[in-house]
Amino acid sequence: MSALVATDLDRTMIYSRAAGARDVDRCVEVYDGAPLSYMTEAAAGLLAALADRTPVVPVTTRTRGQFERIELPGGPFRFAVVSNGGRILHAGENDDPWRRRVVAAAATSATLAEVHADLLTRIHTDWVGKVRVADDLFCYLVVEPSRQPADFLAQWHAWCEPRGWSVSQQGRKIYAMPHAVTKSAAVAHVRDRLIDDGLLRPDAPVLAAGDGRLDADLLTYADRAIRPRHGELEESGWTTDNLRITDSSGIMAGEEILRWFADRSTESSAPDAPVVVHSEP
Incomplete structure (x- = not known):
């Protein structure tokens, strides 16, 4: 049967040089005039073919x-x-009702201004290169991990968690995110819209991929999920029901994930992929 494929991008589908991209790989992102992100040529072909026959939702x-x-x-x-689910794009345009819903839900947590102000008291230019506020919803740091204080992540998490925020580190980036802003809730909303539009069967499985803590709710929500053998979830040994872990790591894991999507999206049935009735996370 057809499936809904929801996939994280950075270090799942696309890779920087630092994350393992090679000279032979296809550049899919240019920033400030320089190549930044890549896919293998095989992965690029697999993604194009997959998107041609089943709904694919980039989730980032x-x-x-x-x-x-x-x-x-x-x-x-x-x-x-x-x-991270704070905004849905439909045909390239903002889904404004969804955005209003997310903003209202995030208002139950500490404000972005409060979190940002606390963050500034905890960091130093010795190990932090950038501090950014993103989409008026969350904030993140770009750090030098080798100089990052060993106790920073745990201490900031301990401050954020009771205030309704989570903390996640993915490579050189450290995010603070309101609990209400999740990838799974946004994908559930997209799934409902695709069903309402007659583009997805109600019993179609959700297949998902991701490598970081901010992907964990999406992987748990999916009927079947896959993560690469690298990243934040790999480092913590994270797993969930119906989860597959790739054999490869780095950019080749992206190719393996797409082959897995291609195989599962055309299966008529599978013993480890029961049909479930989804609800909003």
Whole structure:
């Protein structure tokens, strides 16, 4: 049966040189005039073919502007989830009702201004290169991990968690995110819209991929999920029901994930993929 494929991008589908991209790989993002992100040629072909026959939803913590720098094979996509679920793009335009819903839900946590102000008291230019507020929803740091204080992440998490925020580190970036802003909730909303539009069967499985803590709710929500053998979830040994872990790591894991998507999206049935009735996370 057809499936809904929801996939994280950075270090899942696309890779920088630092994350393992090679000279032979296809550049899919240019930033400030220089190549930044890559896919293998095989992965690019697999993604284009997959998007041609089943709904594919890119799901990323990148803001809209950062996402739109990427030239993903198979695009343009009918739906995309950006800002970690804080914004949904439909045919390239903002889904404004969804945005209002997310903002209202996030208002139950500490404000972005409060979190940002506390963050500034905890960091130093010795190990932090950038501090950014993203989409008026969350904030993040770009750090030098080798100089980062060993106790920073745990201490900041301990401050953020009771105030309704989570903390996640993915490579050189450290995010603070309101609990209400999740990838799974946004994908559930997209799924409902695709069903309402007659583009997805109600019993179609959700297949998902991601590598970081901010992807964990999406992987748990999916009927079947896959993560690469690298990243934040790999480092913590994270797992969940119906989760597959790739054999490869780095950019080759992206190719393996796409082959897995291609195989599972055309299966009529599978013993480890029961049909479930989804609800909003």
